Amino acid sequence: MSKNNVFLRGEGRSPWYRLDGSKFDCYLVGVAGGSASGKTSVAVRIIENLNVPWVVLLSMDSFYNVLSPEKKIDAQNNNFNFDHPDAFDFNLLLDTLKNLKEGKRVEVPIYDFVTHSRLPQKNTLYGANVVIFEGILALYDQRIIDLMDLKVFVDTDSDIRLIRRLKRDISERGRDLNGVIQQYENFVKPAFDQYIQPTVKNADVIVPRGLDNLVAIDLITKHIQRQLHERQFNFRWDLVKIDCNGKEIPENVIVLDQTPQLKGIHTIIRDRNTQRDDFIFYSERLAAIVVERALSELMFIEHEIITPLDIPYLGKKCIEQICGVSILRAGSTMETGLRRVVKDTLIGKILIQSHPKTGEPSLHFINLPNNICECYVLLMDAQIATGAAALMAIRVLLDHDVPEAKIIFLTFLATPLGLHVISKAFPKVKICTSMIDPKINDETLFIEPGMGNFGDRYYGTS
Numbered sequence: 001m002s003k004n005n006v007f008l009r010g011e012g013r014s015p016w017y018r019l020d021g022s023k024f025d026c027y028l029v030g031v032a033g034g035s036a037s038g039k040t041s042v043a044v045r046i047i048e049n050l051n052v053p054w055v056v057l058l059s060m061d062s063f064y065n066v067l068s069p070e071k072k073i074d075a076q077n078n079n080f081n082f083d084h085p086d087a088f089d090f091n092l093l094l095d096t097l098k099n100l101k102e103g104k105r106v107e108v109p110i111y112d113f114v115t116h117s118r119l120p121q122k123n124t125l126y127g128a129n130v131v132i133f134e135g136i137l138a139l140y141d142q143r144i145i146d147l148m149d150l151k152v153f154v155d156t157d158s159d160i161r162l163i164r165r166l167k168r169d170i171s172e173r174g175r176d177l178n179g180v181i182q183q184y185e186n187f188v189k190p191a192f193d194q195y196i197q198p199t200v201k202n203a204d205v206i207v208p209r210g211l212d213n214l215v216a217i218d219l220i221t222k223h224i225q226r227q228l229h230e231r232q233f234n235f236r237w238d239l240v241k242i243d244c245n246g247k248e249i250p251e252n253v254i255v256l257d258q259t260p261q262l263k264g265i266h267t268i269i270r271d272r273n274t275q276r277d278d279f280i281f282y283s284e285r286l287a288a289i290v291v292e293r294a295l296s297e298l299m300f301i302e303h304e305i306i307t308p309l310d311i312p313y314l315g316k317k318c319i320e321q322i323c324g325v326s327i328l329r330a331g332s333t334m335e336t337g338l339r340r341v342v343k344d345t346l347i348g349k350i351l352i353q354s355h356p357k358t359g360e361p362s363l364h365f366i367n368l369p370n371n372i373c374e375c376y377v378l379l380m381d382a383q384i385a386t387g388a389a390a391l392m393a394i395r396v397l398l399d400h401d402v403p404e405a406k407i408i409f410l411t412f413l414a415t416p417l418g419l420h421v422i423s424k425a426f427p428k429v430k431i432c433t434s435m436i437d438p439k440i441n442d443e444t445l446f447i448e449p450g451m452g453n454f455g456d457r458y459y460g461t462s
Ligand SMILES: Nc1ncnc2c1ncn2[C@@H]1O[C@H](COP(=O)(O)OP(=O)(O)O)[C@@H](O)[C@H]1O
Pocket: 033, 034, 035, 036, 037, 038, 039, 040, 041, 042, 134, 164, 168, 209, 210, 211, 212
């Protein structure tokens, strides 16, 4: 079965993009070597030692070609060469690695060694800071080698590899002793000598003895850690230093008409003495107002219907498929308002939290509708202060192929700083806010005069 996996660890993913919205490529490590040399074991140990969040392990078995019925019978008779380069779909592999490297979401086939086929379902991988790609021919194709930041060859004695393979293929891959030996003699060994062993020249590091070579694994881990460290910077605190005094509010920002009703709602919501049930009622009313305003930015076409009096009426119909995405937790306070206006809409979630020590935004969890790239996305957060969380959430949507011009950010309250930060990085994203407050507290990063902690007040957790 497939070995692909995403390793998520406690702290969440720190920004993988710059203030202008552009991205860092993820760090790609290739691990090649003979079958059962210990490639997967070495890769997993590196991942454990790295101890950074969002590391992806990608296995080359996912990219075995789909076999015709005749070839499948050959495979069942141990008469198919799975160790020859032609057995792999290198083009699919190249596309997948390119997308992962660029930080995009990818769908990876799941391979079943027992039936020699791809399973109907796929593995979704997204959000890699580091990708470790392992496979017998990981260092074979020059186009793929060119994408790699670090190339490793695991060099394990052939007798040991054969013994391990016998044990593994019989216990895990549904083979028998004679079959494994037949396949080994006919295909595995000759292909190793002809195609796999020669790729050692493409490696930066050779790891003799695989997993047992603690020194080599330690050196590789430290090297990757150093590379990752060089990419880190103080995101949220860099944002606060941006001076937008005297600058016009950007053109892509829509501020609701400051009507007496709107001010009345804000007065209730902002009042520290407001009871929770009133707070909920009025924030949901406000959310519905913001959503209604945002919808007028979408495409409507003329649409004729017949009234009960049998008279035609020429009206309008929205032609966009809409979905909501809330930035947890405060953004979810806008969901009821959204559902009041857009019936039965799908709502995705993105959990972004401030790192307890650094204050940096960090990504913890994503659950987005499958067809999000075809939707107009109403991205919701109760407030935009520095814009750091908003930038991260927009970056996530773009990585999932949502066009920038099909995102509207909805919020109750924003600061000029946050609006400038978002607009500079993503000028095509529209931002619809019910009000703008002038400043942010330098220490707490709360908006002033503001509304306080919206999520706490809504959910009663303060
Ligand atoms: N250093 C080692 N000592 C003992 N067994 C090992 C060692 N390295 C790997 N193995 C075992 O050998 C088998 C193949 O290892 P694996 O890492 O999956 O190799 P590969 O990915 O190269 O095929 C697995 O059952 C694994 O547990």
